[in-house]
Amino acid sequence: MADNMNWQQRLSPGVNAIAPSGIRKFFDIAAQMDDVISLGVGEPDFVTPWSIRESCVYGLEQGYTSYTANRGMPELRQEIVNLFKRRYNVDYEANTDVLVTVGVSEALDIAMRAVLAPGDEVLIPEPCYVSYQACTILAGGVPVAVPAKIENEFRITPEELEEHVTDKTKVLLIGYPNNPTGAIMTRKDLEAVADFAEKHDLIVISDEIYGDLTYGGEEHVCFSSLPRMKDRTILLNGFSKAYAMTGWRIGYALGNPTVIAAMTKIHQYTMLCAPITAQVAAVEALRHGEKYMKKMVAEYDRRRRLIYDGLTKMGLECFEPKGAFYIFPSIKSTGYTSDEFAEKLLTTEHVALVPGSAFGACGEGHVRCSYATAIDKISEALSRIENFLKNHRK
Template sequence: MIEYDNLVNPTIKQVKPSGIRKYFDIANEMEDVISLSVGEPDFHTPWHIREAGIESLEKGRTRYTPNRGFAKLREEIAAFVSRHYRVDYTPETDVLVTVGGSEAIDLCMRCVLSPGDEVLIPQPSFVCYEPIARMAGGVPVTIETKPENGFRLTAEEIEEKVTGKTKLLVLPYPNNPTGAVMRRGDLEAVARVVEKHGLLVLSDEIYASLTYGEEKHVSIAALPGMQERTVLVNGFSKSHSMTGWRLGYACGPKELISLMTKLHQFAIMSAPTTSQYAAIEAMRGGDDDMEYMRGQYDMRRRLILDGLDKLGLKCFEPEGAFYVFPSIKCTGLTSGEFCERLIYSKHVAVVPGDAFGACGEGFLRISYCYSVKHITEALERMEAFLQEL
């Protein structure tokens, strides 16, 4: 009998599994479950993009690509980032095509962090930063963002947590799960603290294209002096409904990108070839699709906000991504209790806020990647649930 516990890496063993799992497992056992829990678009990848992938297969383009990704794709990515977010990157040296945004996050942390280095992670946020930081040997330091600030990160909150060991700030906006965005003014304040303490920024902008209202998404890399300190991570999953293609990218200073490329080249070799062909088409001809989907999400966002408001669940107005993050403190239940009772009694699956960090306790993450009919039905069931409490 092998004692695997003595053989495996304790750091990885100690990392807790994602808190989202439990409710999926319950939901999978039930019939007629209405879920508002997933974090992926309900739209299919636009057909012309799928077709580009299919065409590449038909032509037999099934070999590795260059480690960094096709030159053509990197050019298109640089053009896309410049066109939408006003940051200019040199495609040859500053862009790396990765297996989803997640790989880019992992590479960045592993390239930047030495044992003991501290990483500032605003929460509530995407569940992967903390485990990845830990597995890279870093020390995650969480910053609790507050509903009264619209879950934005403030300069003061960073100052409170910065130490001599702080190396990296994760900037997860537009935010999963809160839907918070950082406007230019908010970023300027953050940029000043970042410069003052000589930090690097890992800016996870995977939801950038889903920013609502007149003002467009602003990347921290677009602020003076910040491009050289920022690794900008984005991808195709949310903007072009391409989750399953597993394709993302990192843009940044060539010194960091070349290091990340080295790691990528040994661990991954190159991102999927078919996906890269499809992505070239997405970058060239996908802006209209992106805008269409944003419009659809925006309408659902309003619908679900209105619905939650009528249910008496307080909810700050999210301006990005495709989640709302209502408070359930008025019910006297914890997030976990609420979700568990809701799924057992009304067969509605949502995710407890504390899955995204302890400070998410008292909130729910509700995704609106669903049809209007589906959302309406879920809201009706939630109404009945609240009345029976």
């Protein structure tokens, strides 16, 4: 009998509804090429600081290879609570308000699954991280894009949110400092958004993974620290970016005990617990890693100024990013779409970056460049981009 199973029809409608990550396409191509400079993947080029790695090695030598509590090691949860009290003056309870997850990606996924019923709408300012739309769909929700404008440095306003809210809106998902734009929101900006969330009785999921990466004297404002926002906010954060711990896959969620308990139920059945080795390393990062983190942030700031100056001098419109490690220049003046620009730049000049369309429809006409790579590589990439603009404009 012929094997004629139609697997495409048998797949979940939710899975069929989402596209593969737009970030990976060009890096699969780049992996097959020589002499490629990548300004693409959002990963620090620093190795995890030695004291953090050493804590993991020591833990393994001591036989720390077992499961931990589902919610995470008590000492890690306590250090997370201590951090938010010390830095933002927000009081969380280690035993009830914290869940340690396998990266922020898991935290986002299970937060969505914990609060969304089929058909619930989620307001998502765009451009945004590629997982936001997909996780909403996989949880049965309906993503509603709210375009942010380059004229306002990609900050979102209550007026823009009001245009998209309906009686089905349940969640507002925000991510600042922003990937891919490098935008931040000031306290005044966020207070206005908080008033909007309270007016419409929305759950706010705030992805603050880049909260430690701000520049130019700007300080990150923790959304749950705003008046009346702690109880309605699910705050997501982790160690990948600020501590150069992407491969450790360690993150966390903070929130109301009821929603954290619901998220823990999902976590119990899907992940059980985050790896103990990563949790041990995270404890060390919070206790003694700040000095390393500050050195990395200072270096990112140097790179930020270099890439901003370089792109603006060659005539690409972009605002100066104030957070994360991305810049989001407009390439509309070249006559290419985002995908065309990224593909032609890669094939002719061997520079890999991400088309803005990967981050939502309103990202079209832009490209994302990551400056989480060495100064000399950024300088060479800028030279190649300038050469491309001279020779390949439509």
